[in-house]
Amino acid sequence: MEEVRIIEVKQSVFADNNADAERLRRQLKEERTFLLNLMSSPGAGKTTLLRRLADELRGRLRFAVMEADIDSDLDARAMREIGVDAIQIHTGGMCHLDADMTRQGLSELSSARYDLVILENVGNLVCPAEFDTGAVKNMTILSVPEGDDKPLKYPLMYETCQLLVINKMDVLEHFDFDLARVTEAARRRNPAIEILPISARTGEGVAAVAEWILRGVAEWNG
Amino acid sequence: MEEVRIIEVKQSVFADNNADAERLRRQLKEERTFLLNLMSSPGAGKTTLLRRLADELRGRLRFAVMEADIDSDLDARAMREIGVDAIQIHTGGMCHLDADMTRQGLSELSSARYDLVILENVGNLVCPAEFDTGAVKNMTILSVPEGDDKPLKYPLMYETCQLLVINKMDVLEHFDFDLARVTEAARRRNPAIEILPISARTGEGVAAVAEWILRGVAEWNG
Numbered sequence: 001m002e003e004v005r006i007i008e009v010k011q012s013v014f015a016d017n018n019a020d021a022e023r024l025r026r027q028l029k030e031e032r033t034f035l036l037n038l039m040s041s042p043g044a045g046k047t048t049l050l051r052r053l054a055d056e057l058r059g060r061l062r063f064a065v066m067e068a069d070i071d072s073d074l075d076a077r078a079m080r081e082i083g084v085d086a087i088q089i090h091t092g093g094m095c096h097l098d099a100d101m102t103r104q105g106l107s108e109l110s111s112a113r114y115d116l117v118i119l120e121n122v123g124n125l126v127c128p129a130e131f132d133t134g135a136v137k138n139m140t141i142l143s144v145p146e147g148d149d150k151p152l153k154y155p156l157m158y159e160t161c162q163l164l165v166i167n168k169m170d171v172l173e174h175f176d177f178d179l180a181r182v183t184e185a186a187r188r189r190n191p192a193i194e195i196l197p198i199s200a201r202t203g204e205g206v207a208a209v210a211e212w213i214l215r216g217v218a219e220w221n222g
Numbered sequence: 223m224e225e226v227r228i229i230e231v232k233q234s235v236f237a238d239n240n241a242d243a244e245r246l247r248r249q250l251k252e253e254r255t256f257l258l259n260l261m262s263s264p265g266a267g268k269t270t271l272l273r274r275l276a277d278e279l280r281g282r283l284r285f286a287v288m289e290a291d292i293d294s295d296l297d298a299r300a301m302r303e304i305g306v307d308a309i310q311i312h313t314g315g316m317c318h319l320d321a322d323m324t325r326q327g328l329s330e331l332s333s334a335r336y337d338l339v340i341l342e343n344v345g346n347l348v349c350p351a352e353f354d355t356g357a358v359k360n361m362t363i364l365s366v367p368e369g370d371d372k373p374l375k376y377p378l379m380y381e382t383c384q385l386l387v388i389n390k391m392d393v394l395e396h397f398d399f400d401l402a403r404v405t406e407a408a409r410r411r412n413p414a415i416e417i418l419p420i421s422a423r424t425g426e427g428v429a430a431v432a433e434w435i436l437r438g439v440a441e442w443n444g
Contacts, residue, residue, distance in 0.1 A: 041263045041264045041265060041345070041368075042263045042347050042368055042372055042375065042376065043263060043365075043367065043368025043369045043372060069375055070348060070375065070376060070377070070378070071374070071375060071376075071377050072371075072374045072375050074371060074374060074375065093352070093378070095317060095346070095348035095349045122348060123263070123347065123348075123375070123376075124317070124346055124347070124348050124349075125264050125345065125346070126292060126317035126344060126345075126346050126349070127317045127346075127348070127349065130315070143265075143367065145265065145365065145367035145368075145390065145393070146263075146264055146265025146367075147265045149294075149296060150264055150265060152293070152294045152296060153264065153291055153292065153293060153294050153296065153345070154264065154292060154293075154345075155292070155293055156292070156315075168367065171367070171393065171396050171397075174393050174396055175393075
C-alpha cells in the first residue's frame with residue numbers, strides 16, 4: 001500500500017488565532033470547500049464514524065480526511081484502507097490544532113480539490129474546543145460508556161459545536177446513561193445544538209449524520 | 223450537606239515546573255504525605271474507582287481527594303457523599319494541573335494531615351502527562367470501550383505512569399478490546415508499568431489497586 005503522508009505541523013506564528021481562523025474560512029468559501037471539525041474524547045469513535053460516513057458520502061461529493069494525532073498514523077491508514085483520501089497531521093505533542101496548523105494540513109492536501117474536508121482533531125474534550133480551526137462547522141461525539149455528565153464537565157465543547165453525535169447506542173443497556181439527561185444538559189449550554197444518536201459499529205443512525213453534513217455543504221455553496 | 227469547597231487555582235508563576243515539582247515532592251516527603259496523580263480520558267471511571275477505593279482504604283490510613291475540573295463540583299460532591307474528605311479544584315479553563323496549582327490545592331486541604339492524597343486530574347490523555355504535578359506516583363485508567371490502541375496514540379501518558387488500570391472489564395465481551403495488545407503496546411513504551419484489570423462498577427480487582435497504593439505509601443514513609 002502507498003505510504004500515508006505525515007505532516008509535522010508547527011505552532012502558529014499568529015497572535016490572533018480567531019482572526020486567522022476567519023481568514024481561513026474566507027479562503028475556504030472562495031474554494032467552495034466545506035471544512036468540518038470533528039472532536040471528542042479519545043476512543044469515542046471518531047475514526048469508526050468516519051469510515052461509516054465514507055460509505056454514505058461516496059459518489060455524492062468529493063471529500064478527504066485530515067487525521068490529527070500526537071503520534072502514530074493509525075487513523076490515516078484506516079481511512080486509506082477503504083479508499084478515502086487522507087493525510088496524517090502530527091501536532092508535535094500539541095493537544096489541539098489552531099487555524100494555521102489546519103491551514104498547513106489543507107495546503108498539503110490541496111483542499112480546493114474537495115467539496116468536503118473532515119478534520120479529525122486530537123482526542124481531547126478540553127483544548128480543541130478553545131481554538132477555532134477555521135472550520136465551517138464543529139461536531140462532537142459523546143459515546144455512551146463515557147457517561148451522561150460530560151456536558152456539565154466540559155461545557156465549552158458543547159457550546160462550540162453545532163452537532164452532538166451520541167455514539168455506541170448499541171451498548172446502551174450495559175451502561176447507566178440517560179439520553180434525556182445529556183440532551184437537557186447540552187441544550188442548557190447550547191439551545192441550538194442538534195443531537196443525533198447513532199451506533200458507528202452497527203451503522204444505525206449514520207445516514208442522518210451524512211444528511212446533516214450534506215445540508216451544511218449545500219448551504220456553504222448556496 | 224456541607225458545601226463543597228471549590229478552589230480557583232491560578233497558573234504557575236514558576237518558569238521551571240519540573241524544579242517546582244521536585245520542591246513539592248520534598249515538602250510532601252517531610253510531611254509524610256503520599257500524593258498520587260490519577261489521569262485518564264473523560265469518562266474512563268476515575269471517580270467511580272475512587273469511590274470504590276475509599277471502601278478499601280477506610281480505616282487503614284488517613285486520606286483525602288482533590289478533584290480537578292474545568293467546571294462543576296460533581297466529583298467532589300460524589301466523594302463527600304460517601305464521607306471522604308474532598309475539595310474541588312477549578313482550573314479556570316486550563317487542561318491540566320502543574321505543580322504550583324497542585325500546591326495551592328494541597329495547601330487548602332492542609333495535606334500534612336493525610337497519609338495519602340489522590341489528585342483526580344482533568345480528564346485528558348494529552349496535557350496532564352506533560353506536566354509534573356509533584357506527585358510521588360502517577361496512574362492512568364484506560365477503559366475497555368475506549369479501545370486497545372490508546373498506548374500507540376497517547377504514548378507519553380503511558381511513559382509517565384507507574385500503574386495502568388484497565389477499567390470496565392465487566393463489559394469486555396461487548397467490545398473489540400484485546401488485553402494482550404494493550405499490554406504489549408504499553409510495555410513497549412514503558413517496560414516497568416504495572417497493569418491491573420478491574421471493574422470499578424462491580425468492584426472486581428479494586429483490592430489489588432488498593433494494595434498497590436498501600437505499598438507505595440509504605441515505601442514513601444520507609
